[in-house]
Amino acid sequence: MALDIVKVDSVREAAATIAASGDAYFLAGGTILARVANTGGFPVRTMVLSDGLGLDAIAVDGDTIEIGAAATMTRIAAEPRLAFLRPVAESIGGPAIRNMATVGGNLFARYPYGDFAVALLALDAEVTIEDAEKTRTTGLDDFLASAPAGGIVRALRFKLPPDGAFRFTKVVRKHPHGASVLSIAAVLPETGGKVSNARVAYGAMSERPMRAKAVEGALEGRALDAQTLENALKVATDGCQPQTDPQATDWYRMTVLPVHLKRLLSGEGRF
Amino acid sequence: MARVPVVFTVNGTEAAEFVEPGAMLSDVLRDKLDLTGTRVGCSQGTCGACTVMIDGELILSCLTPAQRVNGKSVVTIEGVATNGELDPIQQAFATGFATQCGFCTSGMIVAAKALLDANPDPSRDEVVDAISGNICRCTGYEPIINAILSAAAERRVAKSA
Numbered sequence A: 001m002a003l004d005i006v007k008v009d010s011v012r013e014a015a016a017t018i019a020a021s022g023d024a025y026f027l028a029g030g031t032i033l034a035r036v037a038n039t040g041g042f043p044v045r046t047m048v049l050s051d052g053l054g055l056d057a058i059a060v061d062g063d064t065i066e067i068g069a070a071a072t073m074t075r076i077a078a079e080p081r082l083a084f085l086r087p088v089a090e091s092i093g094g095p096a097i098r099n100m101a102t103v104g105g106n107l108f109a110r111y112p113y114g115d116f117a118v119a120l121l122a123l124d125a126e127v128t129i130e131d132a133e134k135t136r137t138t139g140l141d142d143f144l145a146s147a148p149a150g151g152i153v154r155a156l157r158f159k160l161p162p163d164g165a166f167r168f169t170k171v172v173r174k175h176p177h178g179a180s181v182l183s184i185a186a187v188l189p190e191t192g193g194k195v196s197n198a199r200v201a202y203g204a205m206s207e208r209p210m211r212a213k214a215v216e217g218a219l220e221g222r223a224l225d226a227q228t229l230e231n232a233l234k235v236a237t238d239g240c241q242p243q244t245d246p247q248a249t250d251w252y253r254m255t256v257l258p259v260h261l262k263r264l265l266s267g268e269g270r271f
Numbered sequence B: 001m002a003r004v005p006v007v008f009t010v011n012g013t014e015a016a017e018f019v020e021p022g023a024m025l026s027d028v029l030r031d032k033l034d035l036t037g038t039r040v041g042c043s044q045g046t047c048g049a050c051t052v053m054i055d056g057e058l059i060l061s062c063l064t065p066a067q068r069v070n071g072k073s074v075v076t077i078e079g080v081a082t083n084g085e086l087d088p089i090q091q092a093f094a095t096g097f098a099t100q101c102g103f104c105t106s107g108m109i110v111a112a113k114a115l116l117d118a119n120p121d122p123s124r125d126e127v128v129d130a131i132s133g134n135i136c137r138c139t140g141y142e143p144i145i146n147a148i149l150s151a152a153a154e155r156r157v158a159k160s161a
């Protein structure tokens, strides 16, 4: 089926074009949307190109990082100030996918994808969205919890975590890069030997990337010792509703999550 | 819908065509430009058979609308040899039994070229990463990895000569 490819001059024009049509979508890397167009998963008649809109910048202001929505995984992996996010970006597909896949597109990825969004959730990122009339900013938690409300994601903003506080693990069957059995990202800042403001997020443990709030609660204000770990693991799967797909069954995901969470929290394994 | 013009460079030569709106680059390469070395295995981004380079970056042509490539420079498998001389990567694939049915080979070689152009002395892990988006159902990958490593050595010798 013929597809209309539209090039626009501004993000606002992109948002307005999409809002005015029922079957127009924003085309970032296309690693999800072009697949849909090729297979007719849902009707796509128009694609509005992200090209030339200046959405791919990465800016640092003090300890605040702003990543443009069209920044690719390759860009993230090459950015020295984002070295801690390199394992996340490099876990997403082979080199061609990483050259195409964007941070913004990752927020819309369907199960079990969305590994970068999992990291951004742990980083307490804010999302800036521009629609046909205004620009608004919202927490990524709320953004992911609500159905896509329209508008173009311009950027993701977060504070650099303290050195060594960010941890990430992704469990795959197809090596070196596969879709997630599950992924876990955590920011575990410590003050005076105690965890403060812990944030833990899971991928592929529910329909969208999710916070593990019970685990965060179990860690808060405590030293990361054996007792704390035991308390956290007891509530590891609270709120999880994984699915069964070619990577793993829902049962398997529920069963192995605590194993991987334990490794991540105790500092074993890869992150 | 009316056809739309696309103009880009492919393997150093200008290509100007009228294409179906939204046609993917892989289809334009194969059906319009007769560059059938680029394969289409899945149209899903999962097999890597359609891998080409756009402005020096590895890209999947099955997920790239041709209109997005306007004004850009595309290199396909047909552009890897120079003046009829096989690139050391192609030579190494041929001599190292790194190709059997051949379906994955174009994508593998273009992915290997992107790696070696940027990193002339890759480790084995870097080679594995470089072809990790490309599926081969025949060779078991080992001969491909070995061919790329020996081509890297060959290219380094050629450069220093």
Ligand SMILES: Cc1cc2nc3c(=O)[nH]c(=O)nc-3n(C[C@H](O)[C@H](O)[C@H](O)COP(=O)(O)OP(=O)(O)OC[C@H]3O[C@@H](n4cnc5c(N)ncnc54)[C@H](O)[C@@H]3O)c2cc1C
Binding pocket: A025, A026, A027, A028, A029, A030, A031, A032, A033, A034, A069, A070, A091, A092, A093, A094, A097, A100, A101, A102, A103, A104, A105, A106, A107, A108, A109, A112, A113, A114, A115, A116, A151, A152, A153, A154, A177, A178, A179, A180, B044, B045, B046
């Ligand atoms: C072989 C393969 C392997 C993959 N592996 C992984 C993996 O391991 N982990 C993972 O997380 N993902 C994976 N993916 C999925 C995908 O590549 C990534 O999620 C990627 O980040 C999606 O970004 P994109 O730019 O390609 O999205 P697109 O396909 O361009 O867009 C996806 C959706 O998001 C919307 N959108 C995109 N950008 C914006 C924006 N700025 N504002 C508003 N809407 C927007 C689009 O309209 C569309 O509906 C894989 C895909 C393939 C094909």
Ligand code: FES
Binding pocket: B039, B040, B041, B042, B043, B044, B045, B046, B047, B048, B049, B050, B051, B060, B061, B062, B063
């Ligand atoms: S045909 Fe493009 S990745 Fe398979």
Ligand code: FES
Binding pocket: B098, B099, B100, B101, B102, B103, B104, B105, B135, B136, B137, B138, B139
């Ligand atoms: S040689 Fe047959 S798929 Fe690789």
